[in-house]
Amino acid sequence: MKKNILYPGKSVVALVLMIVSLSCQSLEEAPEGISTPQNFYTTVSQCEAAYAGSMNALFVTWGGYQNIPAFPDGQYEGTSLDFGVTAFNDLWNWHYKSIANINSVLKAVKGGSLASNPQDVIDNVIAQGRFLRAFNYFTLVRLYGKIPYITEDTPDPVLTPLTPESRLEVAEVYDLLEADLTFAVDHLGDYDAATPGKPNKWIAKGYLAKTYLTRATAPLNQADYYAKARDVADEIITKGPYKLLPSLLDVFKTANNRNMEIMFAFHTTSQTPYMPGNVFAPSEMDGWSGGPVKIYWASNIYPEQPRKHSYLLLDFTSDIYDPSAPIINWSKSADGVPYIGKYNMPNLTYDQQVGGGDAGIEMKLLRFADILLIYAEAANMAAGAPTQLAVDRLNMIIDRANAGNGKEPRATLAMSKAVFDQKVIDERSYELCFENDRYFDVLRKRILEQVNLPDNAQGFQETDYLLPIPALDAKAIGQNPGY
Structure with a gap:
């Protein structure tokens, strides 16, 4: 892997050795000890x-x-299918850096660093690491296809450089990450309200269901996995602690972070605060115009309902500092585009919106709404037609979105398999927008060109379904087609 990302580069190692050598020459006393992964990870904390x-x-x-x-998923304004060799390279580096950190803990624990603890405690620590590793690899395999699956047992890539043969077939990657998730399901604890950000068995089951659903679709198209996704999702729905909040207005309020619809999210501390609220706001709200919403999707595709006006910022003040300023539509605004309602007022307080400091915007990774949608899609595809329970659970999302006066039609048992499947995918687009989910649906349903019509699909190629591997790593392991 890229040496200056995952592990110390040789020049850094040489510098460290030189410093140690000089230090030994100038000191008579031998150091009492050196902190290494093997002797540092000796407590659960x-x-x-x-x-x-x-x-x-x-x-x-x-x-x-x-x-x-801002993936080209048909929801962000200004995205492009004209992928260059550096497109989204950071994603590769972020996730492999995260994996390297996780593997260092797993290697130490495997070497006996926690040997003084009961076995169930050790297994829980291992399960946390294997869950987080699978979480990272699940993103990587969907974006890049064949990838190296580096574990705590993999030889140091600095000393034993990776080769093209290090890239596993996509099915092999899924087998390995499923093994990590299955271990996590078996050894993680139950939901604990005192530690809502800590992985638990229900979160692991949620990602296992998501993994099964993805295997059932492109590029593997292993249809037997629909039934597996359905069954795991059903267990979460019927036996797990999470629930759909009655009002969609409560889901994204910063005052309601870590609510019982949120299964997994990025949580921060005061040392790593959230982004300021004005990052995602229009000019009239003293914003920095980050994350503009695709006009065509907001105007022509998203159904008219209360959810649309909550999840998208379509009408807003013409001057956030003037309480009497009139409300304007996005089409009359200085930027001329809608914005993401989930990350703006009224989900933020006024002070969070304009203060320039920590806005408390909790980025969701997995919600209970997603589990209901996974069940609906998987049950329909496994049965060859919508089941009553699939219809009912999909309508839970639609009914909440309509809030009594929306115009989106409900799902019905009379729909064909194909029509119901499209209904679920559309609903995923509306409900989970701007939560780092839509692009993966676009990839597995093979609709990348379709969602970028009519304005920016001209550069589409089938090779766009995989992102480019960063050039330095590609020299060692090979590049994806088309780059």
């Missing part, structure tokens, strides 16, 4: 702190997923 640190590779103030990667 140290291991869990390192796991939390691995998420910092993905989510830091002004970086990572706080910036919401």
Whole structure:
């Protein structure tokens, strides 16, 4: 892997050795000890702190997923299918850096660093790491296809450089990450309200269901996995602690972070605060115009309903500093585009919106709404037609979105398999928009060209379904087709 991303480069190692050598010459006393992964990860809290640190590779103030990667998924304005060799390279680097941090803990624990603890405690620590590793690889395999699956047992890529043969077939990658997730399901604890950000068995089951659903679709198209996705999703729905909030207005309020619809999210501390609220706001709200919404999708595709006006910022004040300023439509605004309602007022307080500091915008990774939608899609495809329970669970999402006066039609048992499947995919687009989910649906349903019509699909090629591997790593392991 890229040496200056995952592991110290040779020049750094040489510098460290030189410093150690000079130090030994100038000191008579031998050092009492050196902290290494093998002798540092000797407590559960140290291991869990390192796991939390691995998420910092993905989510830091002004970086990572706080910036919401603007994939060409048909929802972001100004995206392009004209992928260059450097397109989205950061995603590769972030995730492999996170994996390297996780593997260092797993290697230490495997070497006996926690040997003084009961076996169930050790297994739980291992399960946390294997879940987080699978979480990273699930993103990587969907974006890049054949990839190296580096574990705690993989020889150091600095000393034993990776080769093209290091890239596993996509099905092999899924087998390995499923094994990680299955171990996590078996050894993680139950939901604990005192530690809502900590992985638990239900979150692991949620990602297992998502993984099964993805295997059932492109590029593997292993249809037997629909039934597996259905069954795991059903177990979460019927036996798990999470639920759909009655009002969609409560889901994204910063005052309601970590609510029981949120299964997994990026949580921060005061040391790594959330982005300011005005990052995602229009000019009239003293915003920085980040994350404009695709006009065609907002105007012509998203159904008219209360959810649309909550999840999208379509009408807003013409001057946020003037309480009497009139409300204007996005089409009359200075920027001329809608914005993401999930990350603006009224989900933020006024002070969070304009203060320029930590806005408390919790970036969701997995919601209970997603599990209901996974069930609906998988049950329909497994049965060859919509089932009553699939219809009912899909309508839970639609009914909440309509809130009594929306115009989106409900799902019905009379729909064909294909029509119901399209209904679910559309609903996923509306409900989970701007939560780092839509692009993966676009990839697995093979609709990349379709969602970028009519304005920016001209550069589409089938090779666009995979992102380019960063050039330095591609020299060692090979590049994806088309780059």
